[in-house]
Amino acid sequence: MKIARCITWSCALAVMLMAGAVNVARADAPPSASAAELKDAAAKAPTTAADLSQGDPGGTLTGTINDVPVTDAKAGLTLADVANQVGQNKIGINFTWTLICGFLVMFMQAGFAMVESGLCRVKNANHTYMMNFFVYGCGLLAYWLIGFAIQMGGAAGSMNLGGLQPLSAEFPVSLFGHNWGIFGQNGMFLAGHSYDVGVMVIFLFQMVFMDTALTIVTGAAAERWKFLTFSVSSVLMGAFTYPLFANWAWGGGWLAQLGSNLGLGKGYCDFAGSGVVHAVGGVTALAVAMIIGPRIGKFNRDGSSNAIIGHDISAVLIGCFILAFGWFGFNPGSTLGASGAGCLRIGSVAVNTMLAGCTGTFGALLYMWSLKGKPDASMSANGLLAGLVAITAPSGFVNPIASAIIGFVAGVLVCLSVSFIENSLKVDDPVGAISVHGAGGLWGVLSVGLFADGKSNYGGSWNGVSGSVTGLFYGDASQLVAQLVGIATLIGFVFSFSFVLNWVLDIFLGQRVSAESEIDGLDIPEMGQLGYPEFVFCAEPDFMKVAEQAVA
Amino acid sequence: MAATKSQGRSFTLFLVGLTAAAAGIAYLSEGAGKVALVIGLLIVAASFWQFIKIKPLEGKPALGLQPTGLKLAGIAVTLLGWLTVLGGLFVTPSVGGRLFASILGLAISLVGVLYILPTAASKNAIWKA
Numbered sequence: 001m002k003i004a005r006c007i008t009w010s011c012a013l014a015v016m017l018m019a020g021a022v023n024v025a026r027a028d029a030p031p032s033a034s035a036a037e038l039k040d041a042a043a044k045a046p047t048t049a050a051d052l053s054q055g056d057p058g059g060t061l062t063g064t065i066n067d068v069p070v071t072d073a074k075a076g077l078t079l080a081d082v083a084n085q086v087g088q089n090k091i092g093i094n095f096t097w098t099l100i101c102g103f104l105v106m107f108m109q110a111g112f113a114m115v116e117s118g119l120c121r122v123k124n125a126n127h128t129y130m131m132n133f134f135v136y137g138c139g140l141l142a143y144w145l146i147g148f149a150i151q152m153g154g155a156a157g158s159m160n161l162g163g164l165q166p167l168s169a170e171f172p173v174s175l176f177g178h179n180w181g182i183f184g185q186n187g188m189f190l191a192g193h194s195y196d197v198g199v200m201v202i203f204l205f206q207m208v209f210m211d212t213a214l215t216i217v218t219g220a221a222a223e224r225w226k227f228l229t230f231s232v233s234s235v236l237m238g239a240f241t242y243p244l245f246a247n248w249a250w251g252g253g254w255l256a257q258l259g260s261n262l263g264l265g266k267g268y269c270d271f272a273g274s275g276v277v278h279a280v281g282g283v284t285a286l287a288v289a290m291i292i293g294p295r296i297g298k299f300n301r302d303g304s305s306n307a308i309i310g311h312d313i314s315a316v317l318i319g320c321f322i323l324a325f326g327w328f329g330f331n332p333g334s335t336l337g338a339s340g341a342g343c344l345r346i347g348s349v350a351v352n353t354m355l356a357g358c359t360g361t362f363g364a365l366l367y368m369w370s371l372k373g374k375p376d377a378s379m380s381a382n383g384l385l386a387g388l389v390a391i392t393a394p395s396g397f398v399n400p401i402a403s404a405i406i407g408f409v410a411g412v413l414v415c416l417s418v419s420f421i422e423n424s425l426k427v428d429d430p431v432g433a434i435s436v437h438g439a440g441g442l443w444g445v446l447s448v449g450l451f452a453d454g455k456s457n458y459g460g461s462w463n464g465v466s467g468s469v470t471g472l473f474y475g476d477a478s479q480l481v482a483q484l485v486g487i488a489t490l491i492g493f494v495f496s497f498s499f500v501l502n503w504v505l506d507i508f509l510g511q512r513v514s515a516e517s518e519i520d521g522l523d524i525p526e527m528g529q530l531g532y533p534e535f536v537f538c539a540e541p542d543f544m545k546v547a548e549q550a551v552a
Numbered sequence: 553m554a555a556t557k558s559q560g561r562s563f564t565l566f567l568v569g570l571t572a573a574a575a576g577i578a579y580l581s582e583g584a585g586k587v588a589l590v591i592g593l594l595i596v597a598a599s600f601w602q603f604i605k606i607k608p609l610e611g612k613p614a615l616g617l618q619p620t621g622l623k624l625a626g627i628a629v630t631l632l633g634w635l636t637v638l639g640g641l642f643v644t645p646s647v648g649g650r651l652f653a654s655i656l657g658l659a660i661s662l663v664g665v666l667y668i669l670p671t672a673a674s675k676n677a678i679w680k681a
Binding site for chain 2: 232239524
């Protein structure tokens with residue numbers, strides 16, 4: 001018994017001595033090279049209070065190793081502290097980039113308001129401006145309540161913004177052995193776990209995109225859309241129509257999964273929204289314009305059309321420049337970061353955007369000048385916008401030469417489309433929104449499947465498929481199929497959904513103002529105030545008087 | 553009549569109902585969520601009842617009657633084209649076959665959008681009178 005007790009005490013003593021020896025050894029060990037270098041750097045950093053109190057006009061003293069937060073004051077600055085700061089800097093840069101780009105896109109609302117109002121008659125100026133103003137509120141409210149959750153509620157995974165892990169609830173259906181995302185479920189009211197810094201950034205950025213789509217419709221239905229119905233329609237579009245398609249393309253939905261599930265390229269690819277934003281807005285605009293009918297005096301009895309001239313071409317052209325400026329937020333901002341895999345392509349994306357806008361202007365201006373005899377201002381403006389719309393989807397995947405071609409084609413296409421929609425379809429689109437955003441947007445989506453050069457590489461994969469997006473001209477025909485499926489969905493589903501939705505609203509609310517209000521101009525009957533109360537209105541053209549008398 | 557107080561009130565009602573319904577969906581797992589959803593939907597329904605009640609007071613628009621049957625046919629053809637594209641994805645694994653199905657489906661949809669629905673829209677158009 002005594003022997004056993006002796007052995008036990010001896011063992012305990014030995015363990016205690018060993019532990020003590022280890023601790024002494026740790027204390028005596030020299031610091032690792034990296035820790036020593038950090039301490040050395042901190043000691044040499046010229047950022048004492050005395051140094052900084054003298055001011056730092058050259059900017060060489062401000063921002064040193066001493067500005068890195070230390071988690072344990074006793075241990076001092078560690079490599080982990082520096083590494084964490086590097087990670088936070090990356091996310092900070094990307095947050096700042098994405099937010100500033102979002103602010104630029106938000107300002108595009110002003111451009112849309114000027115373009116649309118300028119292309120409408122002065123008697124409808126207040127009404128058109130107010131639609132562009134109020135659509136911002138309608139869209140934002142609906143998107144906060146429901147839309148964001150449907151679109152992005154299952155979109156976790158953007159490492160540029162820290163992962164967005166609270167948004168990880170995509171509702172799938174299982175079909176032919178694969179899961180297909182249908183809509184997201186997290187993020188309503190930005191409450192619960194979605195009260196998160198990264199989620200707030202992506203909400204702001206996606207919200208201003210959604211509002212751009214909503215604004216497009218107001219142009220096609222201008223000068224005759226009942227303000228009440230416009231308001232309800234915009235709320236429903238911001239809550240359901242836009243978010244649904246945006247989920248399928250950007251939120252991890254089934255269009256994005258065409259690559260991983262069926263081997264179609266990298267799935268449906270739409271870098272910044274030619275399809276998601278502009279074509280959704282354009283096809284919805286077409287649906288509403290069909291339901292609401294043409295303005296009084298637009299078409300004669302024989303089916304020929306009359307040009308109803310807008311009141312302020314200067315507003316149109318200035319508005320276009322505002323839009324072109326905002327587009328630098330739209331496309332380069334869609335990298336969702338300036339620091340991270342592939343994000344340095346922001347320069348390429350910005351230049352592609354610039355070039356396509358330029359060649360779009362040339363396409364429309366040269367077409368009009370050559371065939372109609374005048375370099376028409378409003379069509380040139382629409383050419384610029386069409387070029388920008390078309391390059392929005394491919395801007396992250398193509399080279400500058402392809403961008404110039406895409407923009408030029410869009411510029412010519414918009415002129416042909418305006419004529420086709422007006423003269424063949426007998427659909428009245430006062431500002432050319434259907435052609436600019438619908439036709440231009442669909443062309444942009446298609447052009448990804450043709451011109452994507454396989455040189456972009458955003459972290460080694462896109463839509464969960466490794467490799468770079470490559471179009472038909474660079475060897476991947478399957479990408480073109482994925483793009484065509486997207487186009488078919490925009491025309492087949494989004495258009496139909498919008499048509500039925502607005503048809504129902506027509507039944508319950510009536511889409512169009514009374515003939516009396518339309519003839520008087522919508523400013524007084526709908527808004528209660530003229531846009532320009534001190535203007536002397538010119539007499540309307542003869543064809544308008546004849547049409548108004550016929551309606552009366 | 554143009555814009556009226558009734559319009560403003562019914563739109564407010566619609567927004568209140570939509571907000572309540574959305575809150576109900578957001579918290580559907582809780583009892584209060586279900587109640588909010590039902591109340592919200594009832595308020596939205598009430599707002600639509602208001603909308604249709606005030607609609608005749610707002611004056612007659614310069615718009616001819618668009619034939620319902622033709623509009624439904626247009627939508628059906630447009631959707632059929634989309635379903636053709638989707639079906640084509642699963643009928644054949646070849647890129648060429650899927651490309652053909654996509655173009656065929658798009659063509660069908662375009663018949664609905666660019667022919668049938670514009671025909672419906674201008675069938676009884678007021679400018680023809």
